[in-house]
Amino acid sequence: MTARVLVVDDIAANVKLLEAKLAAEYFDVLSAMNGPDGLKLAAEQKPDIILLDVMMPGMDGFEVCRRLKSSPETAHIPVVMVTALDQPSDRVQGLDAGADDFLTKPVNDIALFARVKSLVRLKMMTDELRMREATGQSLGVLDAAQMLRPSGADAGGRILLVEDREASARRTVEALSGIHEVSQTADPVEALMRARDGDFDLVILSLSLQNTDGMRLCSQLKTLESTRHTPILALVEEGDTKRLIRALEIGVNDYLIRPIDKNELGARAKTQIRRKRYSDRLRENLQLSLEMAITDQLTGLFNRRYMSSHLQTLVTTALETKKPLSLLIMDIDFFKAINDTHGHAVGDEVLRGFGTRLRANVRGIDLACRYGGEEFVVIMPETDVAYAYAVAERLRQVTADVPFSISGRETGLPVTVSIGVTSIERPDDTADTILKRADQALYRAKRDGRNRVVSEAA
Numbered sequence: 001m002t003a004r005v006l007v008v009d010d011i012a013a014n015v016k017l018l019e020a021k022l023a024a025e026y027f028d029v030l031s032a033m034n035g036p037d038g039l040k041l042a043a044e045q046k047p048d049i050i051l052l053d054v055m056m057p058g059m060d061g062f063e064v065c066r067r068l069k070s071s072p073e074t075a076h077i078p079v080v081m082v083t084a085l086d087q088p089s090d091r092v093q094g095l096d097a098g099a100d101d102f103l104t105k106p107v108n109d110i111a112l113f114a115r116v117k118s119l120v121r122l123k124m125m126t127d128e129l130r131m132r133e134a135t136g137q138s139l140g141v142l143d144a145a146q147m148l149r150p151s152g153a154d155a156g157g158r159i160l161l162v163e164d165r166e167a168s169a170r171r172t173v174e175a176l177s178g179i180h181e182v183s184q185t186a187d188p189v190e191a192l193m194r195a196r197d198g199d200f201d202l203v204i205l206s207l208s209l210q211n212t213d214g215m216r217l218c219s220q221l222k223t224l225e226s227t228r229h230t231p232i233l234a235l236v237e238e239g240d241t242k243r244l245i246r247a248l249e250i251g252v253n254d255y256l257i258r259p260i261d262k263n264e265l266g267a268r269a270k271t272q273i274r275r276k277r278y279s280d281r282l283r284e285n286l287q288l289s290l291e292m293a294i295t296d297q298l299t300g301l302f303n304r305r306y307m308s309s310h311l312q313t314l315v316t317t318a319l320e321t322k323k324p325l326s327l328l329i330m331d332i333d334f335f336k337a338i339n340d341t342h343g344h345a346v347g348d349e350v351l352r353g354f355g356t357r358l359r360a361n362v363r364g365i366d367l368a369c370r371y372g373g374e375e376f377v378v379i380m381p382e383t384d385v386a387y388a389y390a391v392a393e394r395l396r397q398v399t400a401d402v403p404f405s406i407s408g409r410e411t412g413l414p415v416t417v418s419i420g421v422t423s424i425e426r427p428d429d430t431a432d433t434i435l436k437r438a439d440q441a442l443y444r445a446k447r448d449g450r451n452r453v454v455s456e457a458a
Contacts, residue, residue, distance in 0.1 A: 083103075164206070164211065191203075233269065234254070238258060325380065330417050332354060418446045441454045
């Protein structure tokens, strides 16, 4: 793994030392000798991680970190503060400023590389989600309001504590329970089950559990689909560097060295929960963008693009397996007159109402789509034309029998629909030939008086 690292330190010897260590591991290193230059380089070069000295004249590292984290251009870049300060209060101040971790001078090489690699992996994942979110916005399926909606980042979270030392567990729960909802267990099997089913924002896990391998539990949590995105804050014995490095390689997100300072514990828990909620929001927006890309926003049905990309696959599968496949195409009768007489807002309500009735009268395996305008298509796998005709007739009846409710109107609006039905008939059938036959059947239904179903055979 390689990455671009920005080193910000006012002492040239410190910069040179870190440059040499990082370059030896094939990292691309940038450097700045003061806070303002570091801010400028971070905005211009977009490094993958920033190693930031705390004690600098003028603008100290805490202020630089606050400015980095408050700017949308640099807020997502991990910041590791490098300092000779070793008091818990100093670390808490840095975490409150937005720092992702601390390294204490003189910097241990193993800790340096493990922390850099761990945070860079996290940033790469976040960058991918941010890029997809930006793509969704550029395509118009996500707007800025959706991307920036509040995420409750600083609200209390749900924490699972896995600790078998009774006194330590009690102190940890007491330190966190004023803000967070904390559940505790010493049983690794119970911990795994609760983490899988409990929708936790953070797992705090002792690596020195007496009756099980804490590292194994970390690995299992990072393997399961339901828990792999839940951050893990590891509790580590002082001097147990080997286990700590391995934990970071497995995917542990953060750690605390015993004895635990309650203020630092609270600050690190808050940081991990805030980061998880940011990542969750990015994933939700990605899922939303995917759904909106294939869904008609007015009716909630699949759109024509999605139908077109899947119909040929369904036809090919049906022909290969020699199973039937039918298709309905339907058109709301005299829809232009509805728009002209009552306005487009009423027309939209009719389309939404028809989409609701359509969803309620087809099966889960059927693909219901808005084909365009007032036309709709339903693709029915493993369905012969007789059954498809019966479904189409039911759709026609539920449309015609119950007038559509319209906002501001005391009486419903009568609406009817014409439907064409066809199915696979020949081994050389394609998506185009089936759609064409269904369209011909729809044309006959409209020509013969509308509000009817017509089946078009080959």
